[in-house]
Amino acid sequence: MRAYNFAAGPSTLPLEVLEEAQKELLDFQGTGMSVTEISHRNKKFMAVVEEAEASLRSLMNIPDDYAVLFVQGGASQQFAAVPLNLMHHGKADYIVTGNFAKKAYEEGVIYGGDGAKCVASSADKNYTYIPDVDKIAFNADADYVHLTSNNTIFGTRFVRFPETGNVPLVADMSSDILSREVDVSRFGVIYAGAQKNVAPAGVTIVIAKRSLIRDPLKICPTMLKWKTQDKEGAHSLYNTPPCFSIYIANLVLRRLIRLGGIKEMEKVNEYKAGLLYDFIDNSSLFRNYVEKKYRSIMNVPFVTGSEELDAKFVKEATAAGLVSLKGHRLVGGMRASIYNAMPVEGVKALIEFMKKFETENK
Amino acid sequence: MRAYNFAAGPSTLPLEVLEEAQKELLDFQGTGMSVTEISHRNKKFMAVVEEAEASLRSLMNIPDDYAVLFVQGGASQQFAAVPLNLMHHGKADYIVTGNFAKKAYEEGVIYGGDGAKCVASSADKNYTYIPDVDKIAFNADADYVHLTSNNTIFGTRFVRFPETGNVPLVADMSSDILSREVDVSRFGVIYAGAQKNVAPAGVTIVIAKRSLIRDPLKICPTMLKWKTQDKEGAHSLYNTPPCFSIYIANLVLRRLIRLGGIKEMEKVNEYKAGLLYDFIDNSSLFRNYVEKKYRSIMNVPFVTGSEELDAKFVKEATAAGLVSLKGHRLVGGMRASIYNAMPVEGVKALIEFMKKFETENK
Numbered sequence: 001m002r003a004y005n006f007a008a009g010p011s012t013l014p015l016e017v018l019e020e021a022q023k024e025l026l027d028f029q030g031t032g033m034s035v036t037e038i039s040h041r042n043k044k045f046m047a048v049v050e051e052a053e054a055s056l057r058s059l060m061n062i063p064d065d066y067a068v069l070f071v072q073g074g075a076s077q078q079f080a081a082v083p084l085n086l087m088h089h090g091k092a093d094y095i096v097t098g099n100f101a102k103k104a105y106e107e108g109v110i111y112g113g114d115g116a117k118c119v120a121s122s123a124d125k126n127y128t129y130i131p132d133v134d135k136i137a138f139n140a141d142a143d144y145v146h147l148t149s150n151n152t153i154f155g156t157r158f159v160r161f162p163e164t165g166n167v168p169l170v171a172d173m174s175s176d177i178l179s180r181e182v183d184v185s186r187f188g189v190i191y192a193g194a195q196k197n198v199a200p201a202g203v204t205i206v207i208a209k210r211s212l213i214r215d216p217l218k219i220c221p222t223m224l225k226w227k228t229q230d231k232e233g234a235h236s237l238y239n240t241p242p243c244f245s246i247y248i249a250n251l252v253l254r255r256l257i258r259l260g261g262i263k264e265m266e267k268v269n270e271y272k273a274g275l276l277y278d279f280i281d282n283s284s285l286f287r288n289y290v291e292k293k294y295r296s297i298m299n300v301p302f303v304t305g306s307e308e309l310d311a312k313f314v315k316e317a318t319a320a321g322l323v324s325l326k327g328h329r330l331v332g333g334m335r336a337s338i339y340n341a342m343p344v345e346g347v348k349a350l351i352e353f354m355k356k357f358e359t360e361n362k
Numbered sequence: 363m364r365a366y367n368f369a370a371g372p373s374t375l376p377l378e379v380l381e382e383a384q385k386e387l388l389d390f391q392g393t394g395m396s397v398t399e400i401s402h403r404n405k406k407f408m409a410v411v412e413e414a415e416a417s418l419r420s421l422m423n424i425p426d427d428y429a430v431l432f433v434q435g436g437a438s439q440q441f442a443a444v445p446l447n448l449m450h451h452g453k454a455d456y457i458v459t460g461n462f463a464k465k466a467y468e469e470g471v472i473y474g475g476d477g478a479k480c481v482a483s484s485a486d487k488n489y490t491y492i493p494d495v496d497k498i499a500f501n502a503d504a505d506y507v508h509l510t511s512n513n514t515i516f517g518t519r520f521v522r523f524p525e526t527g528n529v530p531l532v533a534d535m536s537s538d539i540l541s542r543e544v545d546v547s548r549f550g551v552i553y554a555g556a557q558k559n560v561a562p563a564g565v566t567i568v569i570a571k572r573s574l575i576r577d578p579l580k581i582c583p584t585m586l587k588w589k590t591q592d593k594e595g596a597h598s599l600y601n602t603p604p605c606f607s608i609y610i611a612n613l614v615l616r617r618l619i620r621l622g623g624i625k626e627m628e629k630v631n632e633y634k635a636g637l638l639y640d641f642i643d644n645s646s647l648f649r650n651y652v653e654k655k656y657r658s659i660m661n662v663p664f665v666t667g668s669e670e671l672d673a674k675f676v677k678e679a680t681a682a683g684l685v686s687l688k689g690h691r692l693v694g695g696m697r698a699s700i701y702n703a704m705p706v707e708g709v710k711a712l713i714e715f716m717k718k719f720e721t722e723n724k
Contacts, residue, residue: 003394007401010605018388018396025384026377032365032683034380036562036610039369039686072434072564073585076601080583107584195602200398202434202564202604219581221442222469223435239438240557242564243372244606248398321394324401 004346007324009196055253067230079107084220090115098151127154129291133162150176199249202242273297303333366708369686371558417615429592441469446582452477460513489516491653495524512538561611564604635659665695
């Protein structure tokens with residue numbers, strides 16, 4: 001029986017995508033080879049990369065003067081790539097709204113020292129809110145402003161993005177890319193590890209305004225230079241890319257287009273999250289501590305107030321086929337990650353289970 | 363029909379491994395989830411990483427004081443990681459025996475400038491041989507000596523490795539790791555993109571003596587620091603690893619143990635390569651230009667002497683189910699990559715086809 005999988009990442013993939021991949025795992029498009037066995041320069045594989053890029057451009061309405069890259073190393077590697085590509089004057093502003101935002105900032109400090117500044121943080125309340133973006137004093141001479149659009153561990157998200165004038169805005173969108181409409185033209189760079197909303201782990205998406213990426217720092221490794229992957233004819237194929245992850249990403253993106261695009265996904269995601277938050281807010285047992293305005297529609301943390309009861313919940317939920325609900329160690333309790341691929345039925349099944357658990361544990 | 367796939371990388375995988383992966387792609391070990399959907403911190407996935415590491419240690423007889431890591435970015439990324447982890451005095455010696463060896467050297471120059479030296483090269487004869495390692499004047503104060511054990515494009519390999527005294531020897535073994543017995547203790551660091559002999563593209567193996575990797579350069583990105591992935595309890599799980607590629611690597615390694623280990627693989631590889639070289643050497647049509655002593659047992663380039671005939675060969679071979687035989691653009695002609703996963707039958711089928719082609723094109 002297929003589980004409802006609420007893992008934060010790697011996370012659930014659309015069943016139809018997995019079924020298609022399974023069907024052709026030994027014979028990709030009549031080649032007599034697996035997609036994992038063909039050269040990345042094989043025309044059939046290059047067509048996969050090109051379609052994936054075109055789909056992403058279409059879904060996110062990415063302007064033509066932006067590069068769209070599929071790279072390796074996860075968002076954690078981009079934490080270094082950002083300063084190594086953009087920090088020409090050793091200055092950058094970071095908004096620290098969670099664990100990964102903090103790691104991105106710390107990596108900025110490696111290259112900028114004191115020039116990398118934490119200009120706003122929600123650490124004072126264990127990251128349960130997002131600082132008011134209108135009240136942040138940004139540095140006009142910063143090389144960029146960095147933020148994390150959705151905080152996987154703490155279940156918060158930016159609902160508005162700051163105005164940073166001429167300073168490029170850089171966003172780690174690992175946990176909410178393709179979940180809601182975003183005006184890409186407002187960002188200098190967007191990056192996202194794909195293992196939450198797009199594909200199996202191993203591929204990272206980078207969307208970068210080309211005018212910003214022409215002149216990486218001299219110490220930047222060739223593979224971390226975004227322009228390396230954006231060269232004429234390179235198309236993310238400078239070296240062997242993570243082919244299987246890109247192949248699955250392509251199937252996922254194709255499905256999103258079929259389902260009506262991001263606008264439609266956002267509606268469904270708002271609906272799914274709404275069902276769950278409504279239930280929690282009216283529950284006598286479960287609580288969510290995030291400031292309502294900033295609640296993530298991708299990651300929903302909740303607690304019972306008792307560690308024992310939390311553990312019991314996770315255990316019984318697992319037995320009922322609702323898996324990977326244990327919260328992150330920094331927060332405790334439970335967390336339901338309800339990415340694009342989580343069907344409405346999964347959220348409803350979770351709520352039914354929570355109701356039952358609440359009744360049984362009064 | 364399954365093709366005999368002679369691609370240089372990504373390349374053919376053992377059919378039995380693909381079949382096992384296909385069978386459980388929707389339900390990994392009864393979890394009700396795909397292996398691509400479970401958390402990398404799930405015990406069942408951590409067991410996969412641990413088994414893969416243990417298998418590699420056992421197969422290659424890796425000493426305990428060496429770290430074994432599964433990272434991302436391919437060998438190309440390691441070209442930077444090598445100096446960023448080891449180049450403490452800005453000095454390194456490179457042996458340049460092909461395209462990738464040259465790229466590794468050029469990346470060394472980014473960090474070492476003139477201190478990164480090409481101490482030997484076979485560029486004078488288009489990389490058709492390996493310089494005599496006993497005649498190379500190494501620098502006693504170099505931070506490391508770098509070489510490429512097997513040259514995928516040119517079809518050469520080191521048959522002996524240089525004595526470098528106290529200077530650590532670093533080897534890119536992307537295209538011959540696990541194909542022949544190697545004394546790991548003679549190397550400071552071995553790295554290999556896995557997409558040739560081990561797994562689908564997306565995972566890179568690093569084997570590094572722990573005493574050498576404690577103090578990376580300050581400018582080294584956290585994700586490129588080998589010690590990041592070797593921390594207590596990290597076990598290549600500092601961030602989300604390329605799970606699917608590691609999962610397949612584990613199945614491939616398990617199979618190698620079942621088949622009798624590297625010693626046995628080396629015998630088969632020598633046998634396969636011997637059949638092909640013998641045929642070529644006795645052919646009136648096909649030739650291999652590599653100095654015999656240094657011929658690779660993994661990548662066998664050959665030509666007819668006529669570009670037209672080469673093209674005809676590749677086309678007709680493809681139609682006969684012998685695919686990806688086109689040579690690299692730097693060499694032309696044909697290339698048969700015959701990694702561990704290429705069955706003896708595949709090599710015999712190629713030879714039969716070559717015989718027929720020779721007769722038909724006299």
